[in-house]
Amino acid sequence: MADENKKVKTGTVAVPCPKCNKRINLPLRQITEKGVSFPCPGCKTKLKVRRNGQKVTVSVIKSAESDILPEEEPKQEIIQKTPAWIVTFADLATLLLTFFVLMLSFANMDVVKFKELVGSVQERYGVTFHESGSYQAVSKGQIAELDSNVKSVSAKAAREQLVNVIYDAIVRQGFRGKVALTSTDEGVRMRVNGRALFAPGTATLIPESLRLLDDIVTIMKETKNLFLEIEGHTDNVPVRTKKFPSNWELSVARASSTLEHMVAKGAPKERLSAAGFSDTRPLFDNKKKEVRLLNRRVEFLFKQDLGQHIEPSFRQKR
Numbered sequence: 001m002a003d004e005n006k007k008v009k010t011g012t013v014a015v016p017c018p019k020c021n022k023r024i025n026l027p028l029r030q031i032t033e034k035g036v037s038f039p040c041p042g043c044k045t046k047l048k049v050r051r052n053g054q055k056v057t058v059s060v061i062k063s064a065e066s067d068i069l070p071e072e073e074p075k076q077e078i079i080q081k082t083p084a085w086i087v088t089f090a091d092l093a094t095l096l097l098t099f100f101v102l103m104l105s106f107a108n109m110d111v112v113k114f115k116e117l118v119g120s121v122q123e124r125y126g127v128t129f130h131e132s133g134s135y136q137a138v139s140k141g142q143i144a145e146l147d148s149n150v151k152s153v154s155a156k157a158a159r160e161q162l163v164n165v166i167y168d169a170i171v172r173q174g175f176r177g178k179v180a181l182t183s184t185d186e187g188v189r190m191r192v193n194g195r196a197l198f199a200p201g202t203a204t205l206i207p208e209s210l211r212l213l214d215d216i217v218t219i220m221k222e223t224k225n226l227f228l229e230i231e232g233h234t235d236n237v238p239v240r241t242k243k244f245p246s247n248w249e250l251s252v253a254r255a256s257s258t259l260e261h262m263v264a265k266g267a268p269k270e271r272l273s274a275a276g277f278s279d280t281r282p283l284f285d286n287k288k289k290e291v292r293l294l295n296r297r298v299e300f301l302f303k304q305d306l307g308q309h310i311e312p313s314f315r316q317k318r
Contacts, residue, residue: 169215187303194296203253225305252276
C-alpha cells in the first residue's frame with residue numbers, strides 16, 4: 001500500500017495516483033478523516049483519500065467495499081403551491097360573472113321574440129296549440145316574421161317589428177340621414193327628404209331613389225294586412241309653371257309619381273293610396289329659410305289593417 005502526504009490549501013487539492021502518478025483534483029470539503037474512495041481516471045485503480053488536519057493521505061485499496069465519492073447534491077427548486085382558498089375564490093368569481101351575464105340578458109330580453117321562440121320550439125317537438133291571441137311559430141326571414149307578427153301580436157309590437165325592417169332597408173340603400181322614422185298609434189311614418197326622391201320643382205323620381213322604393217315594394221308584397229298612404233308636402237315658396245300652377249299640383253304629382261312606380265313594381269294597389277297637402281302641414285316654420293327646405297318631403301304612413309277596407313285613391317287636399 002502506497003502512501004503520500006500533501007499539505008492542504010484552500011479550495012481543491014491535487015491528489016497523485018500511487019500507480020500512474022496521474023493527479024486528480026478533489027474538492028477539499030469532500031475529504032474527511034474517515035476518507036472517501038474513488039477510481040483513478042487513468043488506471044482505474046481504486047484509491048482512498050483521508051484528511052488528517054492539514055495533511056491529505058492517499059492509498060490504494062484492494063477491498064471491493066469502499067466508500068463512494070459523494071456527488072454534489074443538485075439544488076432543489078422551491079415550488080410555491082397555490083393557496084387552497086384561491087380555487088374556491090375563482091369558482092365563486094366565475095359563478096358571479098355568469099349570474100350577472102344572465103341578469104343582463106334577461107333585462108334586455110325582447111318578450112315578443114322570446115314568446116315566438118317558445119312557439120317555434122313547441123312546433124319543433126310537436127306541441128303546437130292554435131289559440132286566439134297566443135304566440136305561434138314563426139317562419140324564417142324578417143319579412144315573413146313580420147307577416148306572422150302582424151297577425152298574432154299586439155299592434156305596438158307589430159309596429160316595432162316593422163320599424164326594424166324599414167330601418168334595415170334605409171341603411172342598406174344608403175339613405176341614412178335623409179329619412180326619419182316615427183312610430184305612433186296611427187302607424188309607422190317614414191319621412192323622406194324631397195331632394196332624396198325628386199329634383200327641385202319636378203315630380204320625376206331620380207334614379208337613386210328607386211332602390212329604397214323597391215325595398216318598400218318588397219315589404220308591401222310580402223307583408224299582408226298592411227296599408228300604405230303616400231303623402232306629398234311642400235314649403236310655402238310658390239311654384240308657377242305650366243305643369244304645376246301651384247304647390248298643390250306639385251305635392252299631388254309627387255305622391256302620385258311615387259305610387260305609380262311602386263304599383264309598376266308589383267306593390268298591391270288595393271292597399272296603396274296617395275295624397276297631396278301642399279304647404280298646409282309644415283314640420284318647421286316656413287318663415288325661417290334655414291329650415292324651410294325640410295318641409296319639402298314625401299311621407300309614407302304604414303297602417304295595420306283594423307278590419308276596414310281602404311280603397312286606393314288619389315286625393316287632393318285643399
